Amino acid sequence: MSLPSPAPGHAAHATHASHPDLRALLRDTAPLAAETPVAEVAERMLDTRDASLLSLPIVADGRPIGSISRYELMRIYLTPYGRELFGRRPVASIANREALVLPLDMSLDEAARRIAERIASPITEDFILVDAQGRHAGTGVVLDVLRAMEARLAQRSTELEQAYSRVKSSQLQLMQSEKMASLGQMVAGLVHEINTPLGYVRNNVEMTRAALSDTAPLLRAFERMADGGALPDGDGGELAVLRSRVDSDFVEDTLGLLDDTLHGIGQITELIGHLRNFSRLDRAQTQQVELDGLIDAAVRILQHVMKKRGIELRRHRGPVPPIECAPAQINQVLLNLIGNAAQAIEHDRGRISIRTQVLGRRAIVVIEDNGKGIAESDLERIFDPFFTTKPVGQGTGLGLAIAHQIVEQHGGIIRVASRPGVGTRFIVGLPLPASTSGERT
Numbered sequence: 347m348s349l350p351s352p353a354p355g356h357a358a359h360a361t362h363a364s365h366p367d368l369r370a371l372l373r374d375t376a377p378l379a380a381e382t383p384v385a386e387v388a389e390r391m392l393d394t395r396d397a398s399l400l401s402l403p404i405v406a407d408g409r410p411i412g413s414i415s416r417y418e419l420m421r422i423y424l425t426p427y428g429r430e431l432f433g434r435r436p437v438a439s440i441a442n443r444e445a446l447v448l449p450l451d452m453s454l455d456e457a458a459r460r461i462a463e464r465i466a467s468p469i470t471e472d473f474i475l476v477d478a479q480g481r482h483a484g485t486g487v488v489l490d491v492l493r494a495m496e497a498r499l500a501q502r503s504t505e506l507e508q509a510y511s512r513v514k515s516s517q518l519q520l521m522q523s524e525k526m527a528s529l530g531q532m533v534a535g536l537v538h539e540i541n542t543p544l545g546y547v548r549n550n551v552e553m554t555r556a557a558l559s560d561t562a563p564l565l566r567a568f569e570r571m572a573d574g575g576a577l578p579d580g581d582g583g584e585l586a587v588l589r590s591r592v593d594s595d596f597v598e599d600t601l602g603l604l605d606d607t608l609h610g611i612g613q614i615t616e617l618i619g620h621l622r623n624f625s626r627l628d629r630a631q632t633q634q635v636e637l638d639g640l641i642d643a644a645v646r647i648l649q650h651v652m653k654k655r656g657i658e659l660r661r662h663r664g665p666v667p668p669i670e671c672a673p674a675q676i677n678q679v680l681l682n683l684i685g686n687a688a689q690a691i692e693h694d695r696g697r698i699s700i701r702t703q704v705l706g707r708r709a710i711v712v713i714e715d716n717g718k719g720i721a722e723s724d725l726e727r728i729f730d731p732f733f734t735t736k737p738v739g740q741g742t743g744l745g746l747a748i749a750h751q752i753v754e755q756h757g758g759i760i761r762v763a764s765r766p767g768v769g770t771r772f773i774v775g776l777p778l779p780a781s782t783s784g785e786r787t
């Protein structure tokens with residue numbers, strides 16, 4: 347669907363057009379005088395000028411006093427001797443005194459409402475239009491009102507369609523920005539994780555380098571001695587000097603340093619591996635994956651947040667067969683649920699427990715924290731987009747809304763239970779592939 351960008355003033359125009367009044371529907375009609383004989387009125391009705399009107403207004407002193415309809419005339423003329431009995435009488439004597447009279451400045455909506463209230467089957471009358479002073483202005487045709495309403499409905503539905511597509515695209519943008527926020531969080535975490543090993547790897551390499559630079563000349567001197575060559579100064583004085591520069595304990599220590607260094611490099615490699623896995627995850631297509639593997643990935647990303655807050659993590663892995671899902675999306679759900687749990691903990695005995703199991707036809711993950719909990723009045727709103735209790739800049743209020751949407755799209759469920767001051771438990775259930783469901787633990 348293409349997104350028409352509204353021209354400036356478009357909105358103002360739309361507002362005006364959405365409140366049209368009856369002026370647009372005014373039909374100029376010559377009104378009947380009260381004393382006009384019925385027979386003459388019947389003639390008028392045949393006049394092509396008025397052929398499209400169901401009724402004609404009757405006016406005295408410029409003001410409508412009623413109307414006479416084709417239908418009423420027909421009824422009279424069809425009764426035996428009707429024409430003879432009524433033909434010479436003034437039209438006022440058979441007028442409909444309850445004719446619908448509407449002011450010109452009445453809105454189309456209001457007019458439609460009034461007409462609908464009065465409408466009978468068959469529709470026998472149009473309505474009389476009057477100016478602000480109540481003077482006759484002309485006739486309004488019921489069918490015209492219907493047509494105008496129809497046109498308005500069509501316009502409204504186009505407007506709604508446009509508004510809907512605008513909302514949809516901004517929702518996409520918001521989802522994207524929440525994704526970017528969690529990506530930012532992940533990058534910050536990884537930078538932190540990589541910095542620590544990188545720091546001591548660099549330090550160790552510098553120390554090793556210093557140790558080696560002192561050891562090399564000594565080794566060279568020994569080499570020459572072993573080859574039977576004389577020492578440069580002949581008496582071994584230089585050897586002593588070289589020897590004094592080298593601390594063998596220190597050289598031995600460098601072996602330990604190198605082990606640490608290798609370990610550090612291993613850690614960095616592992617982290618880069620996670621990063622690579624994560625970027626592979628970022629594909630919308632579905633794959634068969636281990637739920638626990640996704641949880642591990644999310645936990646690794648949030649590890650530094652938990653460490654910083656001194657939160658203890660408890661993991662229970664149930665035997666859960668692989669699930670069919672879009673891993674990047676489920677990862678986003680887990681990141682947000684675990685991130686929320688960590689953010690909810692404001693004391694130093696923080697604990698988050700993450701449990702997986704099979705329940706019926708679903709793979710279940712339970713994420714439980716002993717954080718501050720959710721007020722009962724907030725519980726029903728936490729899945730609403732933009733609902734957040736966090737300060738500006740910290741919470742987008744979109745995490746759970748997106749999580750809900752993703753889980754639903756996967757045919758799963760997401761549930762929450764919470765007690766303020768005690769903690770919160772989120773449960774996500776995702777359908778197991780048909781071949782593996784039905785297993786129980």
Ligand SMILES: Nc1ncnc2c1ncn2[C@@H]1O[C@H](COP(=O)(O)OP(=O)(O)O)[C@@H](O)[C@H]1O
Nearest residue numbers: 686687690719728734735741742743745746770
């Ligand atoms: N584990 C939790 N403990 C306490 N409150 C929570 C927890 N998870 C979600 N909430 C509440 O739900 C709100 C909405 O969460 P979310 O949609 O992820 O948005 P955000 O985290 O950006 O505020 C949070 O602001 C918080 O008040």
Ligand SMILES: [Mg+2]
Nearest residue numbers: 682686745746
């Ligand atoms: Mg959140």
